[in-house]
Amino acid sequence: MFENDDGFLKAYLEDRQKIVEEALQHYLPADDIPPKIYEAVRYSVFNGGKRIRPILCMAAAEAVGGDLASAMPVACALELIHTYSLIHDDLPAMDDDDFRRGKSTCHKVFGEDIAILAGDALLTEAFVLLSRAEKVRLSGFSAERRLAIIQEISYAAGIGGMVGGQALDVLSGNSGADENTLREIHRRKTGALIVAAVKSGAFIFNAGKDKIQALAEYGINLGLAFQIADDILNVEGDRELMGKETGSDAARNKLTYPSLLGMELAKEKLARYIDAAVASLAGFDERAMPLVVIARYIMERKS
Amino acid sequence: MFENDDGFLKAYLEDRQKIVEEALQHYLPADDIPPKIYEAVRYSVFNGGKRIRPILCMAAAEAVGGDLASAMPVACALELIHTYSLIHDDLPAMDDDDFRRGKSTCHKVFGEDIAILAGDALLTEAFVLLSRAEKVRLSGFSAERRLAIIQEISYAAGIGGMVGGQALDVLSGNSGADENTLREIHRRKTGALIVAAVKSGAFIFNAGKDKIQALAEYGINLGLAFQIADDILNVEGDRELMGKETGSDAARNKLTYPSLLGMELAKEKLARYIDAAVASLAGFDERAMPLVVIARYIMERKS
Numbered sequence: 001m002f003e004n005d006d007g008f009l010k011a012y013l014e015d016r017q018k019i020v021e022e023a024l025q026h027y028l029p030a031d032d033i034p035p036k037i038y039e040a041v042r043y044s045v046f047n048g049g050k051r052i053r054p055i056l057c058m059a060a061a062e063a064v065g066g067d068l069a070s071a072m073p074v075a076c077a078l079e080l081i082h083t084y085s086l087i088h089d090d091l092p093a094m095d096d097d098d099f100r101r102g103k104s105t106c107h108k109v110f111g112e113d114i115a116i117l118a119g120d121a122l123l124t125e126a127f128v129l130l131s132r133a134e135k136v137r138l139s140g141f142s143a144e145r146r147l148a149i150i151q152e153i154s155y156a157a158g159i160g161g162m163v164g165g166q167a168l169d170v171l172s173g174n175s176g177a178d179e180n181t182l183r184e185i186h187r188r189k190t191g192a193l194i195v196a197a198v199k200s201g202a203f204i205f206n207a208g209k210d211k212i213q214a215l216a217e218y219g220i221n222l223g224l225a226f227q228i229a230d231d232i233l234n235v236e237g238d239r240e241l242m243g244k245e246t247g248s249d250a251a252r253n254k255l256t257y258p259s260l261l262g263m264e265l266a267k268e269k270l271a272r273y274i275d276a277a278v279a280s281l282a283g284f285d286e287r288a289m290p291l292v293v294i295a296r297y298i299m300e301r302k303s
Numbered sequence: 304m305f306e307n308d309d310g311f312l313k314a315y316l317e318d319r320q321k322i323v324e325e326a327l328q329h330y331l332p333a334d335d336i337p338p339k340i341y342e343a344v345r346y347s348v349f350n351g352g353k354r355i356r357p358i359l360c361m362a363a364a365e366a367v368g369g370d371l372a373s374a375m376p377v378a379c380a381l382e383l384i385h386t387y388s389l390i391h392d393d394l395p396a397m398d399d400d401d402f403r404r405g406k407s408t409c410h411k412v413f414g415e416d417i418a419i420l421a422g423d424a425l426l427t428e429a430f431v432l433l434s435r436a437e438k439v440r441l442s443g444f445s446a447e448r449r450l451a452i453i454q455e456i457s458y459a460a461g462i463g464g465m466v467g468g469q470a471l472d473v474l475s476g477n478s479g480a481d482e483n484t485l486r487e488i489h490r491r492k493t494g495a496l497i498v499a500a501v502k503s504g505a506f507i508f509n510a511g512k513d514k515i516q517a518l519a520e521y522g523i524n525l526g527l528a529f530q531i532a533d534d535i536l537n538v539e540g541d542r543e544l545m546g547k548e549t550g551s552d553a554a555r556n557k558l559t560y561p562s563l564l565g566m567e568l569a570k571e572k573l574a575r576y577i578d579a580a581v582a583s584l585a586g587f588d589e590r591a592m593p594l595v596v597i598a599r600y601i602m603e604r605k606s
Binding site for chain 2: 031034036037084088094111113114117119121123124127128130131132143146167168170
């Protein structure tokens with residue numbers, strides 16, 4: 001069933017991206033928002049992102065027998081949090097990036113003050129979206145389940161997860177770090193929200209503990225693979241496809257898998273994490289196929 | 304009952320501040336947090352703040368017959384959100400403040416990157432705190448009630464509230480603004496979280512709609528009074544007591560109540576909002592006394 005899935009993958013991702021774009025249009029606040037923040041938020045959210053986190057959330061929901069529509073608010077909240085993290089990461093005081101996906105970064109267009117506020121706004125609106133029953137289809141789910149999702153996502157975005165990982169990254173420099181440090185940075189910085197994406201997709205439909213545990217394993221491995229693939233693309237990627245300069249990590253002397261292990265070993269690690277992600281899905285039926293295909297896509301992506 | 308309450312006020316505020324400090328020590332994440340973020344977060348949270356929002360939350364809880372201990376996680380989450388907003392507001396790209404309460408601001412001590420992340424972390428940890436039952440005493444309350452509190456607080460902190468107000472403030476400049484604009488900025492920037500503080504305190508104990516509505520009125524008026532008092536202190540305050548330079552608003556040509564209306568009228572407005580706040584408590588019994596006393600304190604505070 002997993003052979004010759006290139007055509008399936010392309011159609012699947014395009015379809016899912018379209019669904020996410022439409023849902024984001026629907027869920028993003030449009031009332032009562034100062035025009036420049038509105039512009040900055042929309043500029044950053046609708047910039048051609050791959051929507052990996054929402055797509056993973058939906059795929060996990062389907063893998064446990066859920067429907068797409070019910071997963072949408074959670075999927076979109078994840079994308080709002082991801083977008084906030086990119087806006088803040090790009091700031092001059094952080095990575096100081098001028099371009100993302102071929103377009104000027106938020107602070108280059110709107111100024112640093114608006115970019116900081118747009119990021120703050122997106123993070124906060126994610127929790128508005130997750131908690132406001134009347135606006136979203138989650139109203140059909142119990143308050144307990146929605147609270148569990150907020151728990152999972154806030155923890156993953158916070159000090160134990162994404163923010164903590166970003167802080168470790170900022171503080172790590174390149175001196176004396178080893179693979180354990182690097183893995184810990186990426187487990188938190190990239191991995192935690194990916195784990196939250198698949199787990200919360202499964203939470204919505206009250207999946208059993210074994211399924212949730214398997215999805216967490218999948219997410220942990222996929223998150224690490226995702227970061228290694230990113231590091232590799234930063235060295236070998238096509239500038240045109242990436243929409244940004246390659247080689248920036250090396251220029252910054254940034255700690256990456258290729259710089260630490262060498263390119264060959266980094267590619268081996270990537271393949272190994274992808275295999276582990278796929279293996280963790282052994283207990284699922286064919287409804288988990290998209291999760292398998294996404295894992296393969298992470299390994300082979302060009303941008 | 305409200306005469307000669309200076310002694311009561313002092314003892315009450317000191318007692319409540321102590322309770323909040325201890326609770327914050329308990330609730331702030333200590334595990335798994337990069338040391339420099341830990342320091343930056345604690346530096347900013349424990350910097351001698353007046354803890355007005357948590358104290359209001361507790362006072363509202365008591366006014367509707369609730370107990371203090373149960374209100375603590377919510378009270379502390381409000382203070383984490385308030386602290387994040389101060390860290391980000393002080394950044395060079397925003398208000399560019401070097402001092403707060405007599406101490407160097409977070410970014411002056413830890414750098415801009417860590418200050419941005421510390422703010423992001425505090426905002427996120429507020430939602431971790433509000434949603435994680437096992438850690439906090441809120442576990443005794445229904446998931447519905449906790450979800451309602453997250454709704455209220457996330458909305459107040461977001462685009463419809465604090466972040467939106469800060470954006471309006473950043474964008475307003477001083478040109479052609481009128482009192483309606485100024486009120487709208489402060490209703491959101493300062494007022495929304497104060498309203499959320501009293502409402503969520505009452506939510507915990509399932510207060511009736513009329514009580515919640517009255518507390519919202521109190522909060523709206525108190526929030527505006529709070530901001531006018533701040534503006535007045537920025538002109539007339541004692542530099543020593545304030546722990547920062549006075550006159551900074553005027554130097555920045557910032558839109559304030561005294562600059563817009565003149566000092567005399569600004570003081571009249573302040574008194575009128577305080578009266579309105581107190582009047583909205585007419586339907587409460589003596590358990591609302593602290594809310595009355597806090598309103599008087601807001602008018603008369605010196606720092």
